[in-house]
Amino acid sequence: MTTISDYRDERLRKLSEIKNLGIDPYPAHSNRDTKISEILENFESLDQKEVTIAGRITAIRSFGKLAFVKIRDYFGEIQLFMKQSDDIKEGLLSVKTLKLLDLGDFIEATGLVGKSQTGEISVFTDAVRLLTKALRPLPGRDGFTNKEERYRRRYVDMNVNPEVRERLVRRSRFWQATRDFMNEHGFIEINTPILEHTTGGADAAPFVTHMDALDEDFYLRISQELPLKRLLGAGFEKVYDIGPRFRNEGVDDEHLPEHIAFESYAAFEDYRDGMDFYEEMIKYVAMKTWGTLQFTVGGFEIDLSQKWPRIKYADLIKQHFDIDVFNPDRAKIVQILKANNVEVKPNQADSRLIDNLWKLIRKESGGPFWLIEEPLSLSPLAKISPDNPLVTERFHPVIAGTEMGNGYSELNDPIDQLARFEEQQAMRDSGDDEAQMLDMDFVEMLEYGMPPACGWGNSERNFWLLEGVSGREAVPFPIIKRKTDN
Template identity: 40%
Template sequence: MSEELNLSEVLRIRRDKLKKLVEMGRDPFKIEKYKATAFSKDIKENFGAMEGQLVAIAGRIMAKRTMGKAAFLDIQDKQGRIQSYVRQDAIGEEEYDILVTYDIGDIVGIQGTVFKTKQGEVSIKASEVLLLSKSLQVLPEKWHGLKDQEIRYRQRYVDLIVNPEVKETFLKRNKIIKAIREFLDDRGYLEVETPILTTIAGGAAARPFVTHHNTLDLDMQLRIANELYLKRLIVGGFDKVYEMGKMFRNEGISIKHNPEFTNIELYAAYEDYEDMMDITENIVAYCAEKANGTTVVNYQGREIDFKPPWRRVSMHDLVKEKTGIDFYAFESDEEARKAAKEKLHLEVEGHMKKGHLVSLAFEEFCEKDLIQPTFVLHHPVEVSPLAKRNPDNPLITNRFEAFANTWEIANAFSELNDPIDQKQRFEEQLAQKEAGDEEAHPMDDDFINALEVGLPPTGGLGIGVDRLIMLLTDSPSIRDIILFPTMKPIEK
C-alpha cells in the first residue's frame, strides 16, 4: 500500500511541476517542432571531426545527476544515448533552476558543443536546454524488476524506451522484410495488393474472423491467406507476383501463433515446386546474411545453418521410418484408421482417410526431429486441396513444407490448374466440413471460373514471416517480434 501511495505522490508532483510551467508560460505541450542536427551514435563515432562543433540533439532524459551548479543528463535518441553536461553559468540561473526540476522520462532539446569529459566520455556541453514534452508517468528503472512480464507487450512504448535490445530486434525485423522485397524485386516479381476483407476466406485450412458489412447487409471474413487472388493475377497475365501483409486466423494464441500475423505468398508462371524450393532456401539464406552477416544462427542455444542446399525427404518416408507403418499399404481407410488408433494411439476422426493419417502421424512423430532446415515433400492429396497431384502417384501431391527448429516456416507446391480436379477437391472439402472439420476449405466458384479461363503451370510459395524473424533474431516468442501482439484486455 505504501508503494502505491508513494507512486501516487510522485505522479501528483509531476503534474504539479507541469502546472507551474504552464503558469510561467512554459507549457512544453505547445511546442510543435524542434530541429535536431545530430544524433548520439554519429557524434560518438565521428568525435574527431565533430569536436567543438555546435549541435542540437533531442531525446528523452534517462538519467540525471545534479551536483550544485552543474548537472549531467543522459539523453536517449533514436540511435542510443549520449551525455549532456549542463552548467548554471552556461544557461543562466533561472533556466538552471527550472532544469533541476526535470524528471527522468522528460523529452528535451539540447544545443551545445561536442567535447570529451576528463573521464573520456564524448558529451554535449549545453548552452541551451528546452523542455519539449513532460512525462507524467514513471519509467521503470529496470524492466526485469517488474512483476508482470506481459506489461512489456501491453506497453510496448515503455519496453522500447527502457530495453535497447528490443528496439534492435525491430530494426532487424525491418531489415529482414526489406531483404525479402529486395530478393523478389531483383528477380522480376511484382508486388501487388489483394483484398483483406472477403466473402470467402480461402487459400488455407483455418477458421476465419467473421464480420458484417452493414450497407450490403453481408457477412464478410478477414482473409486467412491471399493465395486464390494471387493466382487469379497469374491467370490475368502477370507472370510473377507476390504480396506481403497481414493474415488473420481465428485460432489459439501461443509462442508461435498470433491471430494477426505477417505472411508472404508468391507465384511464378511456368515454374513448379522444385523452383519454389530453390527460392525458399535462397531467400531465407539471403535474409539471414542481411540480418546477421551469416547463414548460421543460434536460436535459444541451438545452432541452425540455413546455407543451401537443404535436406529433402518425403512425408510418407519419414512417417514409415518413425512409426514402422505404411498407411498406403492398407486395403481400406477403415483398416488404416484402426492401425493409427491401436498402434500409434492417435486421435482419429471418422472422416479421416489414409492421407489424413499420414499427415497426422507426421505431425505427432516426425516434426519434433526437424531441427536443421528440411524440405518435407509430397503431402497427401487429402490435406492439399490446391496442389497438383504427383504424376507418378496420384495419392500424393507435388507439395513441400519447409521446417527449421521443428517449426513449419514455408509451404509451397506446383499449383493445381485443372478446374475439374479443383472443383472435385473443393467438393470433398465441403464433405469434410459437413463431417465436422471446421477448417476445411470452402467452395470458391469464381476461382473455379478463373481456372477454366486458364492458369498456366505455376509454382506457389508461402513463408511465415514472423516465424522466420523469430529464428533470425533469437526471439523465444512471436510476441517479441510483433510490436503490438494480440492481448486479452486487463479486467478492471
C-alpha cells in the same frame, strides 16, 4: 509506499509550475540538427562545434551550480554538461529550474561539443528546452519483467529493454530482404484484399466480420493464395504479396491469430523450380537479417548453407511409425497419437490423423530438409504427381522442428479443383471448421485458364524461429486480453 499515482501527482504539480513560467511543455517543433550517434562517431570533426540535440532524459545529477543530464535518442546516449548562468533565454530551463524535470522527459539542448574532465564526450550548455513532460515514470529494467505487463505496455518495454526494439529492426530487415530478393528476380508486389466473401488457401478457422454498407458478412483472409492466383489468370507471371493474415486459432510460441505473411506465384514453373529458388531466398534473407547461415534453435544446430535434401512424406511416416499413408490403419494411428498425448476428435478424417503423426516426427527434426509429395487429401490446391496419382507436387522446408514455408505446383485443372473443393466442403459440413470452403469464383477463373505455376508462402514464423524467440516476443504489439487500470 510511493505509488504510480503519487509519482503522477507530483509530475502534474511540476507541469503546472512549468506552465506558470510561461513554458509550453508540449511544443510542436524541435530544432534538432544533430543525432547523438553523429557526435559520438565524429567527435574530432564536431569538437567545439555548436549542435542542437534532443532526446529522453535517462539520468540527472545536480551539484549546486553544475548539473549533468544524460539523454538518449534512437541512435545513442550522451551527457549534457550544464552550468548555472544568469543569461537564460525565455522558455528554457536552467540549472536553477532543473528540479522541474524528471527521468523520461524529452528535452532539447543547444551547446558546444567537447569532453568533460573525466574524458566523456558531452554537450556543454547553460539551459535546455522542454519538448515533452512525461507524467508517468519508466520502470527500472529489473522491475519490468512480467511478460503480460511487458506485452500490454510494449512502448514501455522497448524503453526498458532496448533489445526488443532492435529485434523489430531485424524484423523490418527480414521483410525488406524478402522484397529485395523477389524484386531482383522479376516479381511484382501486389496487395490483395483482406476482406473476402469466401476465404481459402489454407486449413484454418477464419474470423468473421460484417460490412454495413453491403449488409453482408465477410471473412478476414487466412491466406493471400487465391487472389494472387487470380492474377496469374489475369496475365501476370510473377507476383507476390506481403501483409497481414488472420487465423482464429490459439496463441502459442509458433502461432498468432494475426501475423505477417508472404506468398508468391511464378507462372511456367513447378515445385522443383520452387525448391531451388526458395532455398536460395531463405539463405539470402538470413544473411541480410543476421549475417550468418549458422543458428542454434531449440537445441538444434542448424546450418542453412548446405544443399538441403528432399524427403518424401510417405517414406517418413512409414519409417517412423510403420504406417502406410495410402492404406492407413486408423485404429493403429489413434493408438499411436493417444500414446503421445495427441487429442483425437471423433470426426477427424484419416488424413488429419496421419498429419498429426508427421507433426510428431517434425518436432524431433533439425533439418534443414525439404518434405515433399504430401498425399492428395492434405493438398487440395496442389497438382497431382504424374509419377504417383496418390501424392501431390508439394514441398515444405523443415528447420528446427518447424515447417518454414509451404509450396507446390499449382493446380490449374478446373474440373479437378472443383472436385477437391467439394470434398473439402463436405469435410467442413461434417464439422471440420478448418477445411477449405467451396470457391466457385476461383473455379470459374480456372475455366478461363491459368498457366502452370509454382506457388510459395511463408509467415513471419521464420523470423521468430531464427531469432530464437516466441511470436509474441517478436511482434511490436502482441494480442493480449484487454485489461484497464482506473
